[in-house]
Amino acid sequence: RFSVSAKANITYKVLFNDAVAMTGGQHVDGTLTVPILSRQLADEGVGKIVVVTDQPEKYGAGNGLADGVTVEHRDQLDAVQSELREIAGVSAIIYDQTCSAEKRRRRKRGTYPDPDQRVFINQAVCEGCGDCSTQSNCLSVEPVETEFGRKRHIDQSSCNKDFSCVNGFCPSFVTVHGAKPRKLKAKLDPTTRPLAVPALPVLGAEPYNILIAGVGGTGITALAAMLGMAAHLDSNGFSSLDMTGLAQKGGAVLSHVRINDGSEPINGSRIGTAMANLILAADPLVAVTQLALRAGGGDHTVTVLNNTISPTAEFVHDRDTEYDMPDIRRLLKNAAREIAEFDAHNAATRLLGDAIYANMMMLGFAWQRGLVPVTAEAMLRAIELNGAAVESNQRAFAWGRLAAQEPDLVSAEAELKPQVKVPETLDELIARRVAFLIDYQNTAHAERYRALVEKVRATETAKTPGFTSLAGAVARNYFKLLAYKDEYEVARLYTDGAFKAALEKEFEGKLDLEFHLAPPIMNKPDPITGRPQKRRFGPWAMNLFKLLAKMKGLRGTAFDVFGYSEDRKTERRLIAEYEVLVDELLADLTPANHALAVALAGVPDQIRGYGPVKAGSLVTAKAKEAELLEKFRAPAEAVAA
Secondary structure, eight states: HHHHTTTTTTTEEOOOOOOTTTOOOOSSSSSOHHHHHHHHHHHHOOOOEEEEEEEESSOTTOOOOOOOEEEEEEEHHHHHHHHHTSSSSEEEEEEEOOHHHHHHHHHHHHHSSSOSSEEETTTTTTTOOOOOHHHHTTTTTEEEETTEEEEEETTTTTOOOOOOGGGHHHHHHEEEEEEEEEOOSSSSOOOSSSSOOOOOOOOOOSSEEEEEEETSSSHHHHHHHHHHHHHTTTEEEEEEEOOOTOOOSSSSSEEEEEEESSSSSSOOOOOOOOOOEEEEEESHHHHHHHHTTTTTOOEEEEEEEOOOOOHHHHHHOEEEEEEOOHHHHHHHHTTTEEEEEOOOHHHHHOOOOOSSHHHHHHHHHHHTOOOSSSOOHHHHHHHHHHHHHHHHHHHHHHHHHHHOOOHOOOOOOOHHSHHHHHHOHHHHHHHHHHHHHHHHHHHHHHHHHHHHHHHHHHHHHHHSOOOHHHHHHHHHHHHHTTOOOOOOHHHHHHHHHHHHHHHHHHEEEEEEEEEEOOOOSSSSTTTTOOOOEEEEETTHHHHHHHHHHHHGGGSSTTTTTGSSSHHHHHHHHHHHHHHHHHHHHHHOOOOTHHHHHHHHHHHHGGOSSHHHHHHHHHHHHHHHHHHHHHHHSHHHHHHHH
């Protein structure tokens, strides 16, 4: 009203997300609808009003919107904003879309339509550029470390099926229709497996303190509530305090659980400094916040750690964000006498089909180690009274118990990979890439690679004895440039068998595929962003991929129709430039400038993505290269100074 009165040039954006905040999905009270809201804004004197929605088809004739209100698909949001910023006075965008977290919650309850499709990323095609995270702002697009660097995958357990990630300018995205996430058919039933009954903590008037540290939306507060019910069923005293911060879903959550024998009231719900008996670290990053670490107390504290880190918003904005698990373990060890680790996230995903059960698995793990002062019978009854996914939660509790008693058995059942990998030697790294380049093009191409890497290794050994990092950097980055992903290579990576195997490992049922591509000869740039527009292609695209894969011998020849594009010319130029750069590095290599040489050799790692995304990263990488080269070429006196 003030803006209208002051005739301010401003556009308001009103989010109509069908829920109150993110505190539990309560419906908006009263009869407020988008048409009513549009008429209210118009009556207040707002000029241009546009409804932006993911379902524009629901606003047909007689929709009740105020006169002059237009409806656009959410894909046109940038265009709408550009239009409204040029209109004088007060304007408004009403963004109508149900809260994504609520969609996922309601789908589990069967109260919201559930699209019969999933998103899958072909990691071999993925460049790890992060554009999918930029387009979707979604935490379900997670990093995954591979032999060829960091790539992306979709966490099917947390995916809310918004599908905006497929707008990332990358041909690695596939939507799978008619399939479900694969759940391993375990050879044993954990609920019937003979399990030892541990000695539980003896309760007295002084409370036994359990701090649960995790991520909102994964059942942390529900776990605390079920623990409370189990304590009540055992006729013990209980109190809890949930600290959810500013964002319950996706944010840090700490649940303070205190249990005593009921002989005295529990004074204070919050666990004081150094008073925790058990820290249930459902998420490592939350567990090492000051509020969580402060509760640990050394000799009387045990930490049970889920050693899989959930991505944070920082990863969405910085594709190279890394979290140091050794440092996390060090911090946790300083606050406890013992740390017991368990890969509950991946175990729950593999054995129960959903990572949501990881926290219940961890509770079972801690219980079997004698760290939770409630009886198993009371805990199972509390799960039953809670009423949500009773059978699965009870099985998760049993799997957790079994993991504590027979960890190797559960790891084998869940096909869990060892957390600590043996580092790949330089010879193994080179051999893997030589074999890849032979498949990529031919033996001559692979020998070109091997010759330069061996030259670097020999020179480095001679000029800087004891160092091997320059050869390693060249081995990785020269390979990356030589194996650039053109149309032939993308096609090969879809048809070499690895893609099909990865699909079948993650999904079961009918695999009806749809590919999201932007072929260079049949797409138009978006009039607003200037980026080529992606299109959908059905299963028949696999036949086209098979044909293109067989044509890889044309790469770089006069008959390579794709080779005349600016993208392909640039990729070939980068190979030649890198070879010249490496020769310069080797000619002037000394122990003093070795670190600079390694940094320069690693610059191509920053050149990632496809089309406009790759072009943008190339500008940044070349600026970095120029900066490092200036230092490398500086006289020794200047470096010393």
